[in-house]
């Protein structure tokens with residue numbers, strides 16, 4: 418069997434869903450677009466899997482968190498794809514792609530031709546076996562990347578109430594899972610090799626805040642060592658984990674969150690790769706003119722950071738996807754992708770966001786004994802990154818805007834003293850120079866708001882930069 422489509426998206430995750438919506442907004446016709454996904458369900462908001470999906474009471478279940486509800490947009494159920502004439506091929510792996518011939522082959526034996534291909538294959542969870550530890554297949558060892566993993570985790574969790582879980586890793590999936598396990602009345606020990614959790618983003622001060630809270634909820638931390646092997650019972654279930662430092666922890670279940678690897682293998686040797694992903698230009702185009710890449714798999718230029726980056730976060734998946742649809746449908750009207758990196762996480766009652774780049778010197782601010790605090794990163798005399806825990810929408814918007822504008826900072830101590838006011842006061846000036854923004858509607862499974870202001874371009878941004886610079890210049894003269 419052989420079919421042809423003008424546009425084909427390989428992968429049916431977050432980016433595919435957001436791209437589909439944008440394609441329809443920009444007038445894609447019936448039978449022009451096809452999405453092929455290995456997963457058996459239509460694109461959904463993956464971050465929900467480690468949050469509301471694991472709640473013991475009223476957990477989120479599909480269809481409530483299909484894309485694009487996470488950005489306050491339409492809920493794209495399978496019916497939506499049908500109504501919009503988008504071919505959704507589910508439960509089907511793409512086995513090979515020939516970018517020279519513009520064809521691909523699916524696991525069901527179908528050959529498909531395309532004019533333009535969008536790679537949205539995301540990433541897979543790293544397995545313990547890649548680090549020489551055997552046991553991933555045991556029935557009480559869980560990973561968390563897709564819906565099948567999440568279903569499995571819920572089942573294992575429900576069979577372990579009152580028991581012991583060991584969480585391997587200290588990144589955001591591990592932290593979110595640990596919080597969910599505790600909420601599900603399971604005793605948790607976290608094991609990771611670094612001195613603190615979230616080492617790629619958090620400073621020790623920020624990390625310590627969360628670790629103290631987790632400890633107050635009963636979570637034990639074993640830092641500076643790694644898993645070396647498992648003990649199994651006669652049924653092959655893990656009963657304990659052995660650590661490199663010689664200690665052993667009893668375990669009724671294990672959750673592994675040790676990172677991800679982008680799904681690039683279909684394109685190795687065909688497209689230019691860098692930083693473990695598929696390299697694209699500012700138009701999200703790969704080294705082959707007919708092929709684009711978005712989401713976790715794409716390595717794209719981030720002006721604010723002054724380098725190319727691969728981001729493993731939902732906001733960049735959503736926004737690269739929207740941008741690629743614009744680039745393809747309206748090439749003359751669409752410029753390069755300009756992006757302010759946004760990372761966020763939610764666990765227990767915490768909710769933090771980080772904007773920009775965590776490079777340079779750090780200035781902490783706020784109440785590290787209370788519930789609202791943050792940090793600014795200053796690199797080469799400019800604000801390049803901002804972190805805030807417990808902010809209001811206005812406060813998050815203010816740190817985003819301040820980071821986007823990269824104001825010069827020559828007195829770090831003063832910025833620390835001003836704390837959140839540093840961003841808030843500048844933001845007020847900016848807002849008085851920009852058009853008003855309509856608030857989005859709320860949704861039961863909203864994970865991250867998207868600020869329409871970020872998309873504002875040209876005159877408004879120029880005016881905003883001038884306003885911030887004027888305000889900031891005056892402040893500096895007074896210091």
Ligand SMILES: Cc1cc2nc3c(=O)[nH]c(=O)nc-3n(C[C@H](O)[C@H](O)[C@H](O)COP(=O)(O)OP(=O)(O)OC[C@H]3O[C@@H](n4cnc5c(N)ncnc54)[C@H](O)[C@@H]3O)c2cc1C
Nearest residue numbers: 428430431432455463464511538539712713729730731734
């Ligand atoms: C549990 C969890 C919680 C998260 N929480 C947060 C959070 O709080 N904040 C945040 O910023 N980010 C979070 N993320 C990250 C975020 O979900 C990802 O950045 C985002 O999903 C990336 O979107 P994507 O479309 O690039 O890839 P994905 O959403 O992973 O989609 C890729 C799709 O491609 C399919 N695929 C792969 N290879 C093939 C093939 N050969 N043939 C067919 N289909 C294929 C996959 O099956 C999958 O459906 C979380 C991720 C996980 C797993």
